[in-house]
Amino acid sequence: MSPQSELLIAASETARPVRIVKAGAALEGRIAAWAEANGFTGKAGQLLVVPGADGAPEQALFGAGEAFDPMTARGLPTRLPAGDWRLEGVEGEAAHQAALTFALGGYLFDRYKVRPERGRARLVAPDGLDLTATLYIAAACALTREMVDTPAADMGPLQLETIAREIAEGAGAGLTVTTGDALLEENYPAVHAVGRAAAPHRAPRVLEIGWNLDKADRPLVALVGKGVVFDTGGLDLKPAAGMRNMKKDMGGAAHALALGRLIMQAGLPVRLVVLVAAVENAVSADAFRPGDILNSRKGLTIEIGNTDAEGRLILADVLTRAGEHEPDLTLDFATLTGAARIALGPELPPLYTDDDALAEGVLNAGRSVGDPLWRMPLWAGYRASLDSEIADVRNDSAAWAQAGSVTAALFLQKFAPATGSWAHMDVFAWNPRARPGWPEGGEAQAIRACFRYLSDKFVK
Numbered sequence: 001m002s003p004q005s006e007l008l009i010a011a012s013e014t015a016r017p018v019r020i021v022k023a024g025a026a027l028e029g030r031i032a033a034w035a036e037a038n039g040f041t042g043k044a045g046q047l048l049v050v051p052g053a054d055g056a057p058e059q060a061l062f063g064a065g066e067a068f069d070p071m072t073a074r075g076l077p078t079r080l081p082a083g084d085w086r087l088e089g090v091e092g093e094a095a096h097q098a099a100l101t102f103a104l105g106g107y108l109f110d111r112y113k114v115r116p117e118r119g120r121a122r123l124v125a126p127d128g129l130d131l132t133a134t135l136y137i138a139a140a141c142a143l144t145r146e147m148v149d150t151p152a153a154d155m156g157p158l159q160l161e162t163i164a165r166e167i168a169e170g171a172g173a174g175l176t177v178t179t180g181d182a183l184l185e186e187n188y189p190a191v192h193a194v195g196r197a198a199a200p201h202r203a204p205r206v207l208e209i210g211w212n213l214d215k216a217d218r219p220l221v222a223l224v225g226k227g228v229v230f231d232t233g234g235l236d237l238k239p240a241a242g243m244r245n246m247k248k249d250m251g252g253a254a255h256a257l258a259l260g261r262l263i264m265q266a267g268l269p270v271r272l273v274v275l276v277a278a279v280e281n282a283v284s285a286d287a288f289r290p291g292d293i294l295n296s297r298k299g300l301t302i303e304i305g306n307t308d309a310e311g312r313l314i315l316a317d318v319l320t321r322a323g324e325h326e327p328d329l330t331l332d333f334a335t336l337t338g339a340a341r342i343a344l345g346p347e348l349p350p351l352y353t354d355d356d357a358l359a360e361g362v363l364n365a366g367r368s369v370g371d372p373l374w375r376m377p378l379w380a381g382y383r384a385s386l387d388s389e390i391a392d393v394r395n396d397s398a399a400w401a402q403a404g405s406v407t408a409a410l411f412l413q414k415f416a417p418a419t420g421s422w423a424h425m426d427v428f429a430w431n432p433r434a435r436p437g438w439p440e441g442g443e444a445q446a447i448r449a450c451f452r453y454l455s456d457k458f459v460k
Contacts, residue, residue: 082119251429
């Protein structure tokens with residue numbers, strides 16, 4: 001994987017300009033002639049490399065359309081010729097965001113494929129950019145994508161634990177790991193039930209990072225992630241097409257761990273708890289079954305209607321554990337439902353919360369950094385779809401409710417901490433189509449939005 005620090009650099013004496021050009025803007029002399037000859041009009045995202053007298057690239061024109069969107073710069077690393085470049089024609093926050101998105105667009109997953117050696121385009125940091133802070137954000141997104149892209153054979157519960165340990169040690173934080181049958185002793189029965197069918201070396205576990213917990217005067221933020229390293233569907237087996245990309249079902253854990261690392265690297269003035277339930281939803285003689293009644297850490301019994309609705313089960317236990325810390329704010333991330341994609345597609349994750357101020361804050365933060373979310377309702381009328389005749393709650397909502405992403409969020413709400421505010425993000429964590437800057441594969445969603453929100457809220 002390419003280090004993000006190789007894409008953004010502090011300075012270069014040989015950097016050539018990438019000129020941001022609005023649609024219809026007048027160009028000069030030979031540049032105008034070259035643009036006309038090549039059909040360059042300044043359309044958003046349009047790129048034209050201009051050669052010098054020696055035929056080598058001298059500068060590049062990059063279309064802004066009517067107004068420059070920094071997110072379009074994400075395609076530049078794979079479209080520009082190798083060498084050093086600098087932005088021209090854009091300043092301030094827009095330039096800073098473009099630099100970050102440039103770094104995001106240079107992500108490359110090459111763990112299993114040897115690629116031809118070639119130079120890479122690099123961007124000089126714009127004036128006033130905090131390069132270190134920007135690279136931390138880019139690295140958090142790259143870590144998320146790298147974890148999601150890695151096949152389940154190499155990204156099992158133990159590997160999630162190893163990454164969590166590296167993050168904790170790097171920040172001077174504590175890490176507690178509860179594995180296998182110890183989950184029953186420590187009261188994580190739902191996590192144990194979902195993960196117990198896996199091979200012994202892929203035993204289920206709960207990972208808990210604690211940072212700054214001795215600083216009682218600081219607000220406590222809890223991050224919770226779904227870490228299903230592979231989801232067969234369990235005994236309610238998925239079809240082949242539905243199982244193909246289930247290596248990404250630990251995307252919520254990847255988001256929580258990467259955001260946690262970013263918070264600690266940035267030194268936000270908070271106490272932090274990161275909780276991940278890491279399991280494989282496998283099939284064996286010991287797999288949990290449709291019709292089973294599971295216990296949960298909260299004490300609520302859960303009737304299993306579908307073993308493929310397992311993510312909410314493990315989140316129930318770790319959300320309950322988060323609540324025992326009495327957090328001021330809890331954010332959970334999960335690749336939870338296909339229904340979220342039916343509602344909003346792969347690029348727009350739904351946000352669920354009953355706190356209007358939190359919702360508006362996160363949505364505004366997402367808009368400001370080009371990391372969009374869309375608020376969905378915790379519609380009370382659908383709560384009855386989770387009622388069970390023989391248990392406190394069922395894990396698959398009754399068919400009449402239909403709104404699968406909403407009812408999944410309503411299920412989680414039953415286990416969310418009673419203190420502070422809670423928000424759930426049903427992320428897809430995947431780019432289903434390849435385009436410059438967005439290769440097909442793992443994607444980080446809502447990390448930049450949540451980090452901007454936390455920074456705005458807690459950094460005075």
